[in-house]
Amino acid sequence: MPEGSQVQSMFSGIAPRYDLLNHVLSLGLDFYWWRRMAKASGAAPGLRMLDVAAGTGDSSLALARQGAEVISTDFTLAMLALGPAKFHRKGLAHRVWASLGADAQCLPFADQSFDGVAICYGIRNVEQRPRAFAEFLRVLRPGGRLTILEFSRPRWAWLRGLYDFYSLKILSRIGGWISGDARAYTYLPESIRTFPDQTALAAELGSAGFSDVVWTNLTGGIVALHVGEKAR
Numbered sequence: 001m002p003e004g005s006q007v008q009s010m011f012s013g014i015a016p017r018y019d020l021l022n023h024v025l026s027l028g029l030d031f032y033w034w035r036r037m038a039k040a041s042g043a044a045p046g047l048r049m050l051d052v053a054a055g056t057g058d059s060s061l062a063l064a065r066q067g068a069e070v071i072s073t074d075f076t077l078a079m080l081a082l083g084p085a086k087f088h089r090k091g092l093a094h095r096v097w098a099s100l101g102a103d104a105q106c107l108p109f110a111d112q113s114f115d116g117v118a119i120c121y122g123i124r125n126v127e128q129r130p131r132a133f134a135e136f137l138r139v140l141r142p143g144g145r146l147t148i149l150e151f152s153r154p155r156w157a158w159l160r161g162l163y164d165f166y167s168l169k170i171l172s173r174i175g176g177w178i179s180g181d182a183r184a185y186t187y188l189p190e191s192i193r194t195f196p197d198q199t200a201l202a203a204e205l206g207s208a209g210f211s212d213v214v215w216t217n218l219t220g221g222i223v224a225l226h227v228g229e230k231a232r
């Protein structure tokens with residue numbers, strides 16, 4: 001696991017090409033996965049959501065499209081800085097705001113200040129997950145929901161084989177080529193392989209104090225959605 005400063009420098013380097021690479025490398029599935037995340041999060045008019053590790057803000061936009069008010073934050077300013085222009089272009093700048101850079105492990109928000117917290121493709125990069133989970137619980141109101149969208153373990157051996165081939169041989173090359181940072185797109189498949197699978201992540205959330213933890217596989221488990229609640 002690289003240190004936080006290495007993660008920041010990696011994302012600062014790829015920020016200008018990040019959106020394009022997301023859409024190309026996921027073969028357009030990224031929008032579907034964000035939509036499913038936003039639905040699972042329960043985002044709705046009148047609710048205030050925090051999108052942690054929000055990057056360039058597409059995950060925040062998905063939450064705002066559901067009618068929620070969204071604070072979009074990330075500890076890499078070069079990523080976060082690309083959000084506001086996009087929020088304006090999409091006509092959602094009245095519902096989604098980029099906030100000063102925040103580390104998931106030390107959030108600059110008051111206790112119980114959000115109805116929901118979401119983190120998409122970010123928790124895999126966090127050095128100390130238990131610290132981040134404790135922060136998510138702290139800023140959630142009782143009954144509030146945490147939603148995690150993250151790469152996971154494909155369900156079937158044939159899909160795992162296909163996905164390994166794609167991520168190790170194709171994704172890393174195209175990613176390195178378009179972003180100019182081959183290391184960043186070698187790190188991506190490696191970090192996915194060392195990240196807890198669906199069951200292990202659900203167990204971590206339970207140990208951290210979340211209740212009613214459930215998960216759903218998307219696209220055969222290439223990506224998984226975990227949801228947990230803060231007890232009332």
Ligand SMILES: C[S@@+](CC[C@H](N)C(=O)[O-])C[C@H]1O[C@@H](n2cnc3c(N)ncnc32)[C@H](O)[C@@H]1O
Pocket residue numbers: 004007008011022052053054055056057058059073074075076079102103104105119120121122125126127
């Ligand atoms: C793969 S991007 C995901 C961005 C966005 N959520 C999306 O769905 O496209 C991961 C983001 O996590 C951020 N990140 C990694 N570790 C973090 C931490 N400890 N605190 C806050 N942000 C973090 C990185 O800066 C990066 O912008």
